[in-house]
Amino acid sequence: MTPETGDALLLSLRVAVLATLLNAILGVPLAWALARRRFPGRAVVDLLVTVPLILPPTVTGYYLIVLFGRRGWLGAPLYQLTGWSVAFTWYAAVLAATIMALPLLVRTAKAAFESVDRDLERAAYTLGRSELRTALEVTLPLARNGILAGLVLAFARALGEFGATLMLAGNIPGKTATVPLAIYTAVQTGEDTAALVLVGILTVLSCLVIVAANRLGARAT
Amino acid sequence: MSDRLEVAVSVRVPGFDLDVAWSAGGGVAVLFGPSGAGKTLTLQCLAGLITPNAGRIVVDGRVLFDSASGVNVPAQARRVGYVFQGYALFPHLTVAENVGFGLRDLPQARRAEKTTTVLEQLGLGGLDRRHPRELSGGQRQRVALGRALAIDPALLLLDEPLSALDAPLRRALRDELRALLSTVGTAAVVVTHDFTEAYRLGDRIVVYDAGRVVQSAPRSELLWQPASESVARIMGIRNVLHGTVVKATPDRIQLRWRGQLLEAVNSPTRSYLPAADSPIAFFIRPEYVRLIRKDRGNADPSHHMNLMEGVVVGEEDFGTTWSLRMRLSEPGTPAQGDYDLEVEVPHLVYEILEIERDRRWEFSIHRGSIHVLPA
Numbered sequence: 010m011t012p013e014t015g016d017a018l019l020l021s022l023r024v025a026v027l028a029t030l031l032n033a034i035l036g037v038p039l040a041w042a043l044a045r046r047r048f049p050g051r052a053v054v055d056l057l058v059t060v061p062l063i064l065p066p067t068v069t070g071y072y073l074i075v076l077f078g079r080r081g082w083l084g085a086p087l088y089q090l091t092g093w094s095v096a097f098t099w100y101a102a103v104l105a106a107t108i109m110a111l112p113l114l115v116r117t118a119k120a121a122f123e124s125v126d127r128d129l130e131r132a133a134y135t136l137g138r139s140e141l142r143t144a145l146e147v148t149l150p151l152a153r154n155g156i157l158a159g160l161v162l163a164f165a166r167a168l169g170e171f172g173a174t175l176m177l178a179g180n181i182p183g184k185t186a187t188v189p190l191a192i193y194t195a196v197q198t199g200e201d202t203a204a205l206v207l208v209g210i211l212t213v214l215s216c217l218v219i220v221a222a223n224r225l226g227a228r229a230t
Numbered sequence: 231m232s233d234r235l236e237v238a239v240s241v242r243v244p245g246f247d248l249d250v251a252w253s254a255g256g257g258v259a260v261l262f263g264p265s266g267a268g269k270t271l272t273l274q275c276l277a278g279l280i281t282p283n284a285g286r287i288v289v290d291g292r293v294l295f296d297s298a299s300g301v302n303v304p305a306q307a308r309r310v311g312y313v314f315q316g317y318a319l320f321p322h323l324t325v326a327e328n329v330g331f332g333l334r335d336l337p338q339a340r341r342a343e344k345t346t347t348v349l350e351q352l353g354l355g356g357l358d359r360r361h362p363r364e365l366s367g368g369q370r371q372r373v374a375l376g377r378a379l380a381i382d383p384a385l386l387l388l389d390e391p392l393s394a395l396d397a398p399l400r401r402a403l404r405d406e407l408r409a410l411l412s413t414v415g416t417a418a419v420v421v422t423h424d425f426t427e428a429y430r431l432g433d434r435i436v437v438y439d440a441g442r443v444v445q446s447a448p449r450s451e452l453l454w455q456p457a458s459e460s461v462a463r464i465m466g467i468r469n470v471l472h473g474t475v476v477k478a479t480p481d482r483i484q485l486r487w488r489g490q491l492l493e494a495v496n497s498p499t500r501s502y503l504p505a506a507d508s509p510i511a512f513f514i515r516p517e518y519v520r521l522i523r524k525d526r527g528n529a530d531p532s533h534h535m536n537l538m539e540g541v542v543v544g545e546e547d548f549g550t551t552w553s554l555r556m557r558l559s560e561p562g563t564p565a566q567g568d569y570d571l572e573v574e575v576p577h578l579v580y581e582i583l584e585i586e587r588d589r590r591w592e593f594s595i596h597r598g599s600i601h602v603l604p605a
Contacts, residue, residue, distance in 0.1 A: 126316075126318060128314045128315075128316065128318035129318050129320060131274075131277070131279050131305075131312070131314070131318070132312060132314060132318045132320075132377075133320075133331070134277075134278075134279060134305040134306055135277050135278075135279070135305055135306075135308070135310055135311070135312040135332075135378075136331050136332030136377070136381060137306045137307075137332055137334065137335070137381070138306065138331075138334075139306060147320060150322045151321065151322060
């Protein structure tokens with residue numbers, strides 16, 4: 010294994026793990042809110058979270074540049090304030106992977122929350138539990154397997170992310186070139202062995218993810 | 231005794247309108263009626279799980295909800311024990327954790343003590359570390375009851391507490407539940423669509439139909455004096471018939487039906503005095519029709535009230551009784567399709583009278599067994 014492939018692999022794992030973590034922190038409460046609460050703008054939030062699943066990843070990447078690029082809506086004020094921009098850093102790869110994986114986690118977790126019998130939550134209310142405590146003590150544990158399955162899928166999606174990452178983070182070897190980008194570069198430059206190694210690793214990882222997700226899914230029902 | 235429970239709620243949800251008011255003394259009030267009548271919705275209002283559009287809920291003088299003064303005690307603070315249909319036990323918790331779930335504010339030791347007491351009281355000792363999926367239907371029901379009782383509820387709500395059980399178990403547990411409710415002494419509201427269950431469990435029965443209360447009465451009064459034909463039909467009363475008033479006095483009503491002049495007792499508690507020639511609904515319980523033995527001489531109209539004659543045109547064996555469909559020997563269309571009256575006789579009577587062979591019978595109905603239904 011060349012240093013480049015090793016770098017790509019480590020970077021990919023780091024990006025995927027962080028993106029999965031962010032999915033858990035942001036996506037699980039969001040999925041719960043979408044499943045259980047009625048709030049203004051709920052349909053819009055649902056749409057915004059889901060749309061990266063349908064859009065070509067490059068289009069999502071484009072929107073991320075519009076938002077977070079050096080001249081972006083959020084990126085420009087940040088750059089003026091700190092002189093730092095997320096674009097073309099490995100943080101951008103994490104951001105892109107997070108946004109691309111979020112619909113998978115949110116949809117799976119939302120379905121898991123929705124499948125929890127509402128009478129269980131009602132029972133908890135009559136037994137003195139607040140809405141938050143009920144969500145933590147009843148709904149969350151019972152939706153656990155579905156949420157874990159969603160996180161596994163999110164991890165797989167983050168690991169394989171290409172288009173949006175390329176747009177926002179670029180393809181800088183050793184810095185933002187994750188495994189899928191490194192495979193692309195390797196094929197383009199004729200490094201067949203490096204491509205084959207990375208393809209093999211990604212294939213095995215993806216298969217493991219499917220097995221894990223299926224096991225969790227089977228236990229959830 | 232003054233009413234311990236006063237309920238008046240109106241709830242508007244898409245496609246359904248609930249508008250009910252009733253009250254109950256101590257003991258068990260049963261909400262009885264077909265599914266979709268608004269019974270469960272009422273329980274949810276009582277528990278504070280749904281906020282009515284308007285109304286007032288008072289339990290033992292404590293106002294839980296009053297739209298006029300803006301009172302709405304949250305579900306968490308109502309101390310209402312709720313046994314859900316299907317029990318809604320927490321599947322990820324043990325029996326002891328389920329029962330102790332509502333006791334979080336107690337110190338650990340007190341909570342464990344209280345949980346043990348409730349488990350013992352309900353005969354669940356030794357099952358404390360099981361999970362709900364490892365329990366029988368009857369045990370699950372008792373865990374659900376225990377969980378609701380552990381919080382020392384001011385009011386106990388039970389939604390179809392027996393419907394998840396098999397028929398033989400249901401009968402046994404119905405009587406067990408009745409005994410338990412009377413031991414506990416907490417005011418309780420039970421929802422059911424089964425009249426036998428309503429009658430066995432309830433001190434008062436509130437009959438629901440399409441989001442309204444059609445009758446609220448002590449159970450014996452309901453059994454013998456349904457307030458209207460629709461109540462009688464909801465109760466599943468057989469032989470609900472239509473005739474014409476001949477003459478009504480405070481203690482008797484004469485009516486004409488299928489060419490017969492029948493005499494019924496007018497209700498002593500409600501003087502129902504319909505005008506002559508007006509239509510009238512009434513019912514005759516199938517088990518109160520007397521077939522007249524042929525081996526004891528001719529029937530005597532002075533002894534046998536409301537004497538009629540007819541033929542058995544159909545019969546069904548119900549194991550311990552036979553249900554006979556009788557058609558009167560009268561011209562005209564029979565009252566209930568191809569027959570006029572359903573008559574129920576015990577197997578023994580069926581055999582002694584040799585009904586299998588002998589199909590033509592005279593029968594009489596005591597005037598006290600013809601129940602008129604106010605319009």
